[in-house]
Amino acid sequence: MFRGMRRKAQQLAEEDCIAILRKNTSGVLALLGDDGYPYALPISYALVGRSIIFHSALSGHKIDAVRKCRKASFCVIDKDEVIPEKYTTRYRSVIAFGKITIIDDEDGKRRLIEKLADRFAPANPREHRDMEIDSSWPAFCVLSLDIEHMTGKQGRDLLENP
Numbered sequence: 001m002f003r004g005m006r007r008k009a010q011q012l013a014e015e016d017c018i019a020i021l022r023k024n025t026s027g028v029l030a031l032l033g034d035d036g037y038p039y040a041l042p043i044s045y046a047l048v049g050r051s052i053i054f055h056s057a058l059s060g061h062k063i064d065a066v067r068k069c070r071k072a073s074f075c076v077i078d079k080d081e082v083i084p085e086k087y088t089t090r091y092r093s094v095i096a097f098g099k100i101t102i103i104d105d106e107d108g109k110r111r112l113i114e115k116l117a118d119r120f121a122p123a124n125p126r127e128h129r130d131m132e133i134d135s136s137w138p139a140f141c142v143l144s145l146d147i148e149h150m151t152g153k154q155g156r157d158l159l160e161n162p
Contacts, residue, residue: 012152031065
């Protein structure tokens with residue numbers, strides 16, 4: 001169902017992919033947009049188990065695309081260093097594939113938005129976090145991309161000179 005990586009020597013182990021997803025805070029979510037055009041957007045996220053969690057407004061291009069087709073991919077670039085003299089880059093990235101669910105149940109939505117808040121503002125007092133969430137509650141939703149397949153790749157230069 002999913003393609004294998006062509007350059008196997010550059011493929012990252014799954015635990016390395018997970019570490020990259022845990023370390024970084026933003027990536028590019030790719031969906032099937034209007035009229036069959038790809039719709040890719042930069043977005044913040046949190047990894048919760050084997051799901052990538054996003055928050056969203058209740059309406060807009062992203063939500064319309066998810067309602068039309070739940071299949072998605074999400075890419076995180078962990079390293080991108082241009083090496084001009086070699087006409088190459090030292091790169092490392094991960095792409096996750098799966099299906100997105102709009103979290104409708106109130107308890108699940110609350111639990112996941114708290115995970116996002118804790119990810120991005122871990123030092124904020126719980127009361128402050130709860131006040132922010134409560135004030136925005138009616139206007140946002142939570143999306144969960146359940147990872148079905150994931151690949152990570154690094155450039156040959158990183159293999160040779162980590």
